[in-house]
Amino acid sequence: MNLSTFNSLTPDEARAAVRPCLDVDRWVDELVAGRPYADAESLAAAASSAANPFTDAEVDAALAHHPRIGERAEGSGAEACLSRGEQAALDPAAETAARLVEANQAYEKRFGRVFLIRAAGRSAEEILSEATRRVQNTDEAEAAETADQLRQIALLRLHGAVAE
């Protein structure tokens, strides 16, 4: 939809429109409350500042909806469709796919949550090397990287959902 449509939706409609971008109530509510936005830049600026910082609880809640990298998101919901699109270019070779499964497992064993990375625009090899690098992070460093990836995904999705 375009920006003027987004500005004119009811609060519930506007929340429904942006929730697939990032399932964090505080972010959704702040973004919707900030309407009307004069242009796409001010919407993106509001989305970015509302997404920084996240609390750990917000990150955990948002991660619950992200399928693993390399796994095809099931279902017909908006988030599943977005995820499939973001991972469409991934299509790793069988060997890389197997290594992605291992990297996801190693990451989840280390951090106890799904490995999150902004997949759009990245090859399977790049994602694999990022997973290998990040699994070595300290808890604090990795929490910051995960939040940053979540922010990037949210802003990419918002840009697709509300184009000027």
Ligand SMILES: NC(=O)NC1=NC(=O)NC1=O
């Ligand atoms: N575990 C993930 O990183 N999932 C995802 N990254 C994306 O960019 N889209 C996803 O669904």
